[in-house]
Amino acid sequence: MNLSRIIATAAIRGAHSIVRRAEEKLKSAMEILGATHPVELPNTGYYLPVIYGITGRKVTRLSDMEPILALANELLPPLPAETRWTPYLGPVLDAGMATLFAEEIIEALRYATGPSPAGGIWLGAADDVILRERGIEFVDGRAPGFAAVVGSAPDTPTAVKLAREMQQKNLYVFMAGQANGTSFAEQLAAADVQLGWPTRLVPFGEEVYAHIYSLGFATRVALSFGGVTPGDYRRVLLYNKNRVFAFVLALGPVTDEWYATAAGALNFGFPVIADTDIPEILPYGICTYEHVVARVPHEQIVARAVEVRGLKVPAADVEVPVAFGPAFEGEIIRRNATFVEIGAGRSTAFELLVTRPMGEVEDDRVRVIGPDLDQLNEGDTLPLGLVIEVAGRKMKEEFEPVLERRLHYFVNYLEGVVHIGQRDIVRIRVSKKAFAAGLRLHHIGAVVVNRVKAEFGSLVDKVQVTLYTDPEDALAEQEKARAVYRRRDERLGSLTDEAVDVFYTCSLCQSFAPSHICIVTPERLGLCGAVNWLDARASYELKQAGPNQPVVIGTCIDGVRGQYTGVNAAMQRFTQGKITSLSLYSMMEDPMTSCGCFEAIAAVLPEANGIFIVNREYAGDTPLGMRFSTLAGMVGGGEQTPGFMGLARAYILSRRFIQADGGLARVVWMPHQLKEYLKTGLIRRGAEIGVPDLIDRIADETVGTAVDGILSFLEKTEHPALSMEPIM
Structure with missing residues (x-):
């Protein structure tokens, strides 16, 4: 049996199964609730977004689902025993699209009839507020793409390692589906890894159907940011292929329903990277990369996926004892997990970036004036004045607050560190885990030096950082900083068109x-x-x-x-x-x-x-x-x-x-x-x-x-x- 037939047989068989399940669930819902019962995904203006984006049809009540399932049945190729096969992906892609329509109906019915897709670790559908907040990160490059993970790693340590690797590459990780009795998200939760949109580890649902939320997110990106008209399915799919860099990471034995869902993702130009021995599909038609890549070892699978999809992942060349990247920006550190807290109204805490003459800045110098973390006890409150002095031939005084605002991100990119506020209303927490891993204040200074030079290298030639932790020194430096803040406000307040x-x-x-x-x-x-x-x-x-x-x-x-x-x-x-x-x-x-x-x-x-x-x-x-x-x-x-x-x-x-x-x-x-x-x-x-x-x-x-x-x-x-x- 050739590879096309192996894949097509499984994908089409899985598609038939999922469409039949959607029909049964819809019939039951209409009998209980009536044909006019409303259906919607929470807080979105895009109805059922994949159906709306691809067909232009607005599904607002149960009866609206019937013509969608009729369309899904039209797309379904005959079951494998009833047809002859050629090495052509068309039937697989049609089966995949039918699968997506059916899966979106199944998930929407869960919101209408219960149990809700959201609960426990599972988040269910993303609302439009999340779309806007997270969509910006795909625009400005902070998020080069997303991984749709289905199944589970062979063990929890491998799951954590893969998740951290994807976070450090700034990827969003969308999770749904189980393998071998558990899921990737459940493995991470068992290891006490923080899940949710803030950490970019997003568990949509327990079944593979919940990956419809991944593709719904991608569809809404095309409609919301790309100006694509609902129903213009060619532009929706091409937009995602060319501008939303995503891939499917299949971990564990691939079932028929996985094949069918993956076939749906192929329509969007999202390749499938698997750790098991499944048939591969090489570049096809106008697509210049592989559709399915199999048998990839876990230590290589993320890098291989990035390579296949052509993601542009920025290098994070910061040598610190914890992970580093934008994925940790939304991390939460509870009080009982905190080793030390800075500021929060209980101690002096401020940050200031100022320009100095070239001769007054010693490049790459980081000083801690006062105690570092290893001289403190768990639960202590520490004062901190974070002063960054920069020099550069193109650096101007009015650029200082622009660079200074980036400190919030740079510090937050450290795993185990939370930074809130700016100027002299700063609050920082360092976790017990980060301290145990060896993180110290001088590492924060090194990160700031590295990122300021990396992001503002055309302005800044030299950077030095001083961290004042002695209470008297921190208080004295804060008064100097406040004088600078006042001058800035006066300058900005007077700037007019x-x-x-x-x-x-x-x-x-x-x-x-x-x-x-x-x-x-x-x-x-x-x-x-x-x-x-x-x-x-x-x-x-x-x-x-x-x-x-x-x-x-x-x-x-x-x-x-x-x-x-x-x-x-x-x-x-x-x-x-x-x-x-x-x-x-x-x-x-x-x-x-x-x-x-x-x-x-x-x-x-x-x-x-x-x-x-x-x-x-x-x-x-x-x-x-x-x-x-x-x-x-x-x-x-x-x-x-x-x-x-x-x-x-x-x-x-x-x-x-x-x-x-x-x-x-x-x-x-x-x-x-x-x-x-x-x-x-x-x-x-x-x-x-x-x-x-x-x-x-x-x-x-x-x-x-x-x-x-x-x-x-x-x-x-x-x-x-x-x-x-x-x-x-």
Whole structure:
């Protein structure tokens, strides 16, 4: 029997089994709940995302599943005994797609009828907040791809070793399915390895069907960031093949249902790397890499998968006694697992990065002035002043806070270390395990030296780090640091759009949304909230061919709307002619495009003659009767949608915020949590525009989401929007 027939026989047999199971579960659910019973995955605007992305069909109730299963049956090739075979993958891919439709229905039915896919260590479907937060990491390169692990390692130590290796390569690890009576996720949990999105070790579900959440995540990336239209299945699949670098890691005996699920992944261009002796599939058609690679030893399997898929994994050349990489950024260290704590309001703790003359910096020097960790007792609280002094011919004082903010990531990348806060509100925990492994404060200093030079090498020539742990020294150095913070705030606070002649683009998300480009100005940061004008300028200094390009502002066409000849020319150039005009200060005329990474959405509420703003974390309804996820589908993808706009939360407080449309006084509703987050700034900006109690006049969900109730509240509080010129 040739290899194609072996694989096809197993995959098609598994596909038939999974489709039959979905049909049985749907029939039972309809008998108990009725055909109109609603179905959904939690907190997503993408319905059942694989089905929605591939077919364009919205599954919102049980009866909507019947035509999907009918389509799955049309795709299913006959069972192996009923057909002749040729070395052609078409039937396998069709069987794989039928499998994915059926698996998504099975998992959605579990949410509708129980037991829920989420529970214990299992997380179930990722919601749209997670998609946005984690999707950014695929955009900016912090996550080069993901591994979809099915089955289990031969033993727990091997599982831990493989997981750590993938974490150190910055990969996300999606887990589902069992082999030999256990799963990869259960092996990690047994070894007390932290699971979850923050550590990039994501256990979706106990059965192989739960890998539909891996492919659903990939599908939503195409729809959300790539601007792909639901139902355009060719673009969905090609987008994933070319831009979402993922692979399947099959550990243990491969069953028919594994074959079928893997066939579904092959449609997305995700190869299968296995540790068992299964038939291999060499490069086929336009695909330049192997589809299935077998018999790979565990000590080589991750590296082989990275090689086959062509992932670009950054080297982490830091010599420390614990693992190091972005996967440890979300690690949690409980108090009972903590060896020592720094700061947290119980001791002096701050960090400062400053520029010095070249002769005052001794390159690569790390000093600890005071006790190091091995001179402390478990449970001690330690003061710490982390002072980084840099020198470089291109280094400028205004770049200091940009580099300083990266310290949060550098320290968090150490396994067993948690860093929270910045400036003089820092909190650091070091775990007992990290201390036992040999981690000391001088290692943290060495990491900072290494990463500052690695990431900012075009600016910085020399770096030295001093860690002050003596209480008196730390306190004295903190006062010096606070004086620097005050000078910076004064400089940044006075920087306006009129004060510069160059804005910057940010194209980090163009790999996902080709027609989107951010224009970053001193008074309007990128819509993800992560890139301000100084950041963009520093980025350009670092890499002149990078994502932040200077835009000469040019002639002012309309100062109120924020229309400039240079900006319009840049929009046309960077969006390949799709966007030709941009109003920086309006959401009603030629607004900024959005990719999908925005922190919040602003939308017009005509009845109130104003706008409402909803942040991504808010899961409830909005005054338009739509949740954030639904609105996001209208705003993202690089489209200009007058009356709707993605934005960063901090931009709401800018004096340039929709100034052509009435500015902050137009805001009539926002979630309470967003009001609290922006409270100090809203009070300050309200006073500046002559409405000092504006924050109290803005409705939120405690008032309601129905327009009538909101209007009554606005009339009672005499909200200024009611007396302004019509917004439309």
